Amino acid sequence: MRNIQYHHIVFSLLIFLLSACSSRQSPAPVVEVQGHVPLYKRVKSSISTTEYIVKKGETLYSIAWRADIDIRDLAQLNDLAPPYRIFPNQKLYLAKNSRKPSDSNTSTKSTKNVQTKVVKKPVATSKKQAYGSNTRREKSSINEPLSQGTFSQKISQWKWPNEGRIISLFSSKKQGNKGIDIAGNKGDLIRAAADGKVVYAGDVLRGYGRLIIVKHNDDYLSAYAHNDSILVKEQQTVKAGEIIAKMGDTEAKRVMLHFEVRFRGKSVNPLKYLPRR
Secondary structure (H helix, E strand, C coil): CHHHHHHHHHHHHHHHHHHHHHCCCCCCCCCCCCCCCCHHHHCCCCCCCCEEECCCCCCHHHHHHHHCCCHHHHHHHCCCCCCCCCCCCCEEECCHHHCCHHHHHHHHHHHHHHHHHHHHCCCCHHHHHHHHHHHHHHHHHHHCCCCCCCCCCCCCCCCCCCCCCEEECCCCCCCCCCCEEEECCCCCEEECCCCEEEEEEECCCCCCCEEEEEECCCCEEEEEEEEEEECCCCCCEECCCCEEEEEECCCCCCCEEEEEEEECCEEECHHHCCCCC
């Protein structure tokens, strides 16, 4: 009798354990080793449309950054000249095929009229060759895409924006990290990686928190994200190593600096430019 009761108890325990195991509907949560969500999963500000309406607080540089477009191509496509002033509710074209023929008829007609007038002007025979060569050069420079130069404008010196530990590396994959993440403490100083001008300072780009974008030359831009505070203003000139912000965790799960370098609008590995530690 005791043996029957013992087996009954063991059998009941087995049924209870099996039912408990089957009640879990989802796998155990996985905790990221680095302790933060990658930037590409947080960023909600990328632009993939062919047309865009400018919002308050945006600059042409911030829009080009979101759309992964060279600033010069974007400016040329929208007939904008430096310093590239734009306004809220202004429509921008982000691709060549997005602009209708009617949108460019006016500029095309005016260009033709100007060229016709120039041709009709009498020119001295001794200067015909000189004027002709200048005209050909101007036409070639206008028609040639601005972002496809024959050489790259090199940066004389790159410096680390912060000496903290790297916790996430650059990835060239489509959904990879577009820069590097550097850990630190709240309030740690962030420095400009090279000489340049601040072309964006704000928090409009979702996922980047308080962000600074610095233009170093026509080829290179750098970005500094998740700042606790921004210590520079737009259009301010900065030197390599100059303090521009303090590290924080705005729109991030931990205190860190997300640092990016872009060459003609495309993300490149910052470690190829920064000096070895």
